Amino acid sequence: MAKGGDKETAEVLRERLRRLEAAVEAAGLGLWEWDVRSGELTWNARNRELFGVEPDRPLTIADYPELVHPDDRDLVRDAYRRASEGPQDALFSMEHRTRPTAEARPRWILSRGRLLKDASGVVRAVGSNLDITDRKSAEERRSLVLRELAHRAKNGILVMMSFVAQTAKGVDTVEDFKAVLMARLQSMADSQDLVTQTSEGSLRLGDLLGRALTPFDPSRFDIDARLGELRISNDMVIAMALLLHELSTNAVKYGALSAPAGRVKLEQIPDDGPNAHLRWSETGGPKVNPPSRRGFGTRLLDISLRNNGGHVVARFEPQGFEADICFPVERD
Template identity: 60%
Template sequence: MNADEQDSIDSLRERLRRLEAAVDAAGLGVWEWDVRKGALTWNDRNRELLGITHDRPVVIDDYLGQVHPDDLEAVQATYREAADRPEGGELICEFRTPPGPDGASRWLQQRARVVKDAEGVRRVVGATLDITDRKTAEQRRSLVLRELAHRAKNGFMIMMTIVSQTARNATDVKAFADVLTARLHAMVDCQELVTQVAGRSLPLGDLLGRALTPFDANRFDIGPGVREIQVANDAVVAVALLIHELATNAVKYGALSSTTGRVRLCVLDAPQGHVHLRWQEQGGPLVTAPSSRGFGTRLLDVSLRNNGGRVEAHFDPEGFRADIHFPMGRI
């Protein structure tokens, strides 16, 4: 081997080393499928992403088995579309893996090139990238946007109800303006609490003081020990939104839609370190269970579950009741 040949080999080896380093740094799974032989070649990262051990060869069924059943048809359709093109070409697909032992799925993106010859598809060469973080961020952003739209709609409805109820009891224009302004300020204050929480637990009394003022706090009976409950920092937003949602629904449909209706909050026995708070409506219209759960109810239930809590809704004919469970915060 002469010097020029050795230099060429060394150059190729260096390029390969750089390519492998770049692939590793990007976390890419690299693979090739020899369609006619049915053979798959995966690098270690691709095996890791798709949950296939290193102790055996892989076949196409291994790959298909690691695509979530709900996404499998779309993945296969993407491949067929590229394979049907005369020249072959690129394909891009995104899919979930089946849930793992923790119940979570991983989002993967695959980019590949379909190589064809006169006899049809010869091989498919591609790369796999974990996009779980991106997908999670997109889902959170979508949830936030939906929640904001929901809050805005509820806000307008609450304001209209506040105006109506304030006008009903006002003796003159000034009294009406003063009470209305105070209630609207309290409503804004409650929204600030939801979005700006200090890095500590919060007494439930402070939360209730803001959350319930827009709904006429005089119509709420707060039982012994309720105000002293400490709400953990990471649960304050969820609990504040829940109280706001329950009061909103009480104004629109429940006890607070009637002039004689009231709401009682009390503390019931709970395991050590946990809180069992009951929201009980009475004196309102006859209650019937809804045919489906609203977006707000679903969101708040999920929020509390993410913080180790839950909400149990009971549509008793004499008055709606909610049992709210969440971990107690530390002082």
């Protein structure tokens, strides 16, 4: 009876071990053990995979630092030192990267372990490693997005403050102030919609032109087809949208679009430099007289693209206003 019971107990233990091994494999856990006195390391297949170690390579503790990212080695040493100075059977946990190789980027590892001690000190360490690279990548992306949102929010507030201050100087009534300010803010909002709708870091200029010129009767614009395929960075989109809105508004108020037969031509001009060159030309409108003072629109033409590596040169020709717009584009 005893032998039968021992056999049954052994079978139960083996079944439990199989279940434990299956659970460890499903969780993707790398298991490790360190014999402190001999220095020998025992790693399961998953742990060797995490660190890029061959299945049959003997390992000792002397090999371990070279498998850790150089920037994280002190962190690993400090975590072990604090645990070794702690109470009996101390637990420790840390996050670190593996060593980068020519074949693979570093992985992020969550390492948990327990130090087993006797009267003379630590005799053995056992633990597990878990690949948390995906989680770390998500955290980095979230942090990047938050920083970008903060940056854009700050820039947006500064632009709106400028809008309010400069618009107030150029209008005579509260109604005019509201109309001009709301139009400029709506242009910002429309361009931001384009940025958020694209999953890429750039946008086709054709998409922006379609959105920015819609309120001004697109049939009165002659647009060079080559412009549509140029791509501009998301950082450039809002600046370019504001510029196009200001040019179109001025054309409606004072320029070609204020006359029934007036038209606006947008063409790409050859440019040997790294930037693209767009020329805005108005024809068929009233005779143009250079402004007696620099209004907000003129200042906007000067500064709109400067922070993004572009620039605008305006010319108040008698036959029609012109602007040469140079701006960086995304290259393939």
